[in-house]
Amino acid sequence: MAENKGLARAKQIYQDRDKRAKELKAQGGKIIGYFCIYPPLEMITALEMVPYRILGDMKEAITKADAYLPTVVCSFLRSCFDIGMKGRYEFLDGFIGVHVCDQCEKVAHLWRHYIKHPYSHFIDIPHTVHDASFEFFEAELNTFRKTLERFAGKELSPERLQGAISIHNEQRALVRELYELRKPDPPLLSGTETLEIMMALMSIPVEEGNQLLREVIKEVKERKDGPQKQSARLLIWGTPMDHVALLEMIEGCGSNVVMDDTCVGTRFYGPDVKPTENLLKGIAHRYLKDTRCPRTFRETGGTYRADLENRFDYLKGYAKGWNVNGVILQSIKYCDTHGYEVPAVKDYLEGLGLPVLFLEHEYSMLALAPLRTRAQAFLEMIR
């Protein structure tokens, strides 16, 4: 039987996400559920509560949400709401909704109405990175601080917040170290394994996550049975992927998924909160500007090429650093922010000489099967 640490523990947490959170709750801990990657988790950790990311369940048919949300709504969000309505998030003590995208905002309001938690808060987030946007976002974070402090019964002192920022930044550094292990050929860690680890990190307290990462990094560096070398080294871009099925299918067709640009991967863990005298200012910059998601409008750069460079230059870094030779853009149907982005990001990547495949799918296990043939054909092209 595998020792319950490192990769085995990550897989176990991934498969039974709420187990640890429920244990902590039974011990008197407070678990705060949140949507998306924009709520500043440092503030929750600083007040000794556990942030827990609300995700969907691809294996569960959407049955209850249909009565509340039209079928033209993003099926990932419908799934989140569906399992919420079925009581799967009853253990949460609090809920944080955010105005990340229009649909996420609206689901958050319905969530507060139908799925009651002792605490809830909604954070508005500007669309732009204008100077005034940062100040507004900082003010929103300050409003959030007040309600969170009341619920926690503690003051969010600068010392507490600084401490939490350090721990979260440590996690980000460890994740970057983990991603370095995907650079060799073959990578030391598969895309599927990486996703399991990421999912585990979003389900346990940050310090436990850091310990898990140290174990995983050590294990992966020492193991001899990592992924096999494949001719295709892929970057995966797009909407939330909270189940390994798509990655297993793509890797199973004969590829190494070596890098990602999704909110369950690099977008979540990429940038640190930089040190600033006013800590909320640093947090506001990190979440609004440094986090890369199509939901934020970045100024156009004059020409289309300049605009693409301004919006997607980080993907060039990923492609070069991880020696990528193909990109799969994947998007859950009815995601507007990613949908509008597809031709532009495709133009940019093809401009770098990379072949690109766009896969649009519903958020369900059944919907993935027809994608296999397209993935196989794409990989044939790369070979």
Place this chain on the structure above:
Amino acid sequence: MATEEKKRAINRLAVSREFRALVDKMYLDGIEASRGGAPTAWAMVNWWQGDPILKAMDVVTVYPENYGAACAAAGAAEAYLERCETEGFPSHLCGYARNTLGYTAKMIELGEIPAEAPIGGMAKPVVLLSSGAFCDARYKWFQALGRYMDVPVWVLEWPTPGLKESAMEGVYEYTIEFMVRELREFVAFLERLLGKKMDWDKLSEVMDNVEQMFRVWHEANELRKAIPCPMHARDFWTCMVPCLYMSGEKESLQAYRELYDEVKQRVDGKIGAVADEKYRLLFAELPPWHSMRFFDSLAERGWNFVIESFAYHPPLPLDLAGVSDPLERIARYTYQVLAGRFHSALRAGEASGMVYPYLEWARDYKCDGAMLHPLISCRTATFYLMHARDRLMESLKVPSLVIEGDIVDLRVFDQTQALNEAEAFVETMEHYRRVREKEGLG
């Protein structure tokens, strides 16, 4: 003869003809001005946030959302939608957006406005004015146009607080401050782009007209609470256009004054928009533009549509006597569009400030039912309709009839089926009328 009778089933306001003429003039003026070399903006409907500023800077504004509806009505949209799809955009995106993307791709490829473009087409703009209001398409779609035109994009920020949070200390103040700062940046951006300075006196004058128009238009809609209701939703949809697209103009203000007078006369004379008003209904979301006769058929059965979605109505009046900065006046009114009823919604324990107006209006306008019209390619408009249906029933015992349609794809709306469903809905309305009486719900 039968057609003549159908036309008379809804007693349309005489003044609505003037509104139609105003709208035609808006299109023609826009085309003339852009052909004459005037700077042109493509703008999202922005709920008076950017329009007064463009007007004060003498920028001619056209609205691709409105143009999408025009293309759909003229049967020109399908080719643009197909072109959009071949460009690689997913087919589930907003129909208006896909229409614009396809149109623009074709225009740039040809180097001129496509010959078949309805009402003269839209000339290449000097600026694209996006809005963060209500949906993501309305800033992502203009960003996506960068693929075809190197035209600068400005995104108007539209804060969207939660209900509970909107009432917290300091939130209103810092929200307005943010909006004003953003508007100031927008003015500076336009000044750089156009090489001219803002005429602040002109902007104040435009805002004076806008505010007066809001008040008159709001008061006219208040008069519709009368029984029988003097003005049908069809007149609302005709007459809302100058408010949304031609605000700040004296002609628009004058037209709304005339409208108010006519509606008031009808109230005084107890004249209804439907001869024998049997059922009073609320309509949620945009109507099936291509099948408006549908409402005449329902009017023959005594159905009067007395109120519609709040987003197309003017904001609740504000007393801004002490506010001299026109940008602050704009900010306060724009925020009022979204949050004007937030306090009432919060007091009522509602989840969404976007659903609460339906409840308030169904009660105040004494509605027997609601017709909800989900729009297949407009997620935002459709999102809350099921919640609205549930809340109308739970809180007021007002039933809803849900009929699917779309803003561009004309095939989705099946008029015959809709009329059949409406027939069955009469019994439902009768039933809940009795329930409301029994439960003292008015």
